[in-house]
Amino acid sequence: MVRAIEGLSTVKLWVVYSSNRLFLLQFLRACFRKLQPLSHQPCDPETPPPASLISTTVYRAEAECSPVAEHSEAEIDHDDSREEKLVAELDALRQEVQRLQQANRDLYLSLATTAEHGDLIEAQLQQTNEQLQAEVEERKRAQATLKALIKAISKRKDDLEIVVQTIMEHGDVMDTQWSLKLTEINKIASLDALTEIANRRRFDEHLEYQWKQMTRERSPLALILCDIDRFKQFNDAYGHLAGDDCLQRVASALNHCVNRPSDLVARFGGEEFAAVLPQTDLEGAIRVAERMQRAIARLQIDHPQSLVSPFVTLSIGVACVMPASDLSSEELIHLADQHLYLAKQQGRNQIIAALAPSYPTVL
Amino acid sequence: MGYVMDIKTDDYSIRHDSESATVFLRGFLRLDGMEKYQPVMDVLLTAVEQSAELTIDLRELEFLNSSGISMLSMFVVKVRDKGNVTLTLKGCDKVLWQTKSLKNLQRLMPSLTLVFA
Structure with missing residues (x-):
């Protein structure tokens, strides 16, 4: 209109x-x-x-x-x-x-x-865009979290590597420490506490070892057994402390009379000492026994109660055998002990090395 | 904070001296596994809660087995992560393991102070 x-x-x-x-x-x-x-x-x-x-x-x-x-x-x-x-x-x-x-x-x-459609599409695009933005933000956050996590894990891994290495090296060093301790304890276990030379336990071990060794090698094995003459009287006269001192000095002197690594001087018991001498014939063993006698004489330890000398002296029994599988080391000890007994019987301060007829000798 | 008892057995002793802020570990520590070391760890953690400067005196700790060094490593890591504690380990250069292992603990926590006597 x-x-x-x-x-x-x-x-x-x-x-x-x-x-x-x-x-x-x-x-x-x-x-x-x-x-x-x-x-x-x-x-x-x-x-x-x-x-x-x-x-x-x-x-x-x-x-x-x-x-x-x-x-x-x-x-x-x-x-x-x-x-x-x-x-x-x-x-x-x-x-x-x-x-x-x-x-x-x-x-x-x-x-x-078209406009409506355009609006719709625009709205949709806007929505999608917002979603994508949100997603991007979320992913950024996730990435940051992941980075932090990786950093933490990486640090933890480094820590664990160091801990593992520490434990491993610690294990090794503890092994070494135990081993040193064991060696020390073994040494203590084989030494006589008073005289600090090999004890009876070590003597038995060494004699047994050398017996087998000499059996294989078919070499002679010699044994010296010695006893401080009238030691009981010495103790009674000077006291146990002086007695201990005497034992220490005698042990040390005897120990210096042997040089080879396989030779062993030990405290056999009380005032008795022993020397194991592998690859040594009776003659060689007697030379060692004589050296021992001289070494003790040089010490000049006063012993007025001794009837044989003004100083401390030794009675010595020497034995030597060719070890064999049908014999035992105890028989060598027994033989040396018999000779020692003889030395005492025959007036002390002497060496007896008579051979038992049943044993082969290298003399 | 709960009171954590000091630990003493025939083989070893763990003692926390609050006054000097020092935990003393002595003897032979040879416990079987990390679980058995938890009481020792608890003493250390309690000590570190109480003081920002802590000394662990290991000079008389002659033996420490692998679980023990592992526990000590974990403790050092915890202290490092805590961030505000000055930690000192006292060792003895005559105890072989201390001369070797304590240096490795310093790798875990560079600010760790080692004192050898």
Whole structure:
């Protein structure tokens, strides 16, 4: 309706300024036809429009036109034919307008749809973008956590490597320490506490070992057993401390009378000492026994109670055998002990090395 | 904080002297596995909670087995991670294991002080 009124304003202008009345009439008719679809009212071009729509000026103009219409019938026919053409053109234009309006509506719809679709896509993209941003943030956080974790694990791994190495080296060094301790304990276990030379346990061990060794080598094994003469009287006279001192000095002197690593001087018990001499014949053993006798004499330990000398002396029994698998080391000890007994019997401070007839000797 | 008893057996003794902030380990520590070392670890951890400067005196600890050095390593790592403790280990250069293993503990905690007497 608004468009129709706007159209009327234009019509007024044309009425005021046009001098061609016929053209004005045709124009008005065309206008009426145009108005009809716009106002949605049936409208005959011959019927004057309602007063509300057309101003009086318009009707005055039409009235003034009528003498002209009477003036020429031919012109009127010609005008009718043009009018029909115009009507046809108007119809075509109207259809065109309708088509364009439809197209416009379609385009508008299409535009609206597209815009709506675009909005939707944009919203979706926005949402996806936000999700991705969130995901990126989450991944960054996860990455940072992972990095921290890797750092922690790596540190832990380094620690554990050091701990493992520490434990391993510690194990080795403890082994060494135990081994040193064992050696020390073995040494203590094989030494006589007072005289600090080999004890009876060590003597037995060494004799047994050398017995087997000499059996294999078919070499002679000699044994010296010696006893401090009248030691009980020495103790009684000077006391046990002096007795201990005497034992220590005698032991040390005897120990210095042998040089080879396989030779062993030991405290056999009480005031008795022994020397194991592998690869030594009786002659060699007697030489060692004599050396021992001289070494003790050099000590010049006073012993007034001794009946054989003013100083401490030794009675010595020497024995030597060729060890064999059907003999035992105890028999060598027994033999040396017999010789020692003989030495004591025959007045002490002497060496007895008589051979038992049943034993082969190397003399 | 719970009171942790000092430990004393025929073979070894663990004593925490709060006044000097020192834990003394003495004797032969040969406990069987880390679990058995937990009471020793507890004494050390309690001591380190009580003082920011702690000394562990190992001079008279003649023997320490592998589980023991492992426990000591873990303790050093814990102290290092705690971050605010000054730790000193006193050793004896006549005890062979101390001259070797204590240096390795210093690798775990570079700020660890070793004192040999």
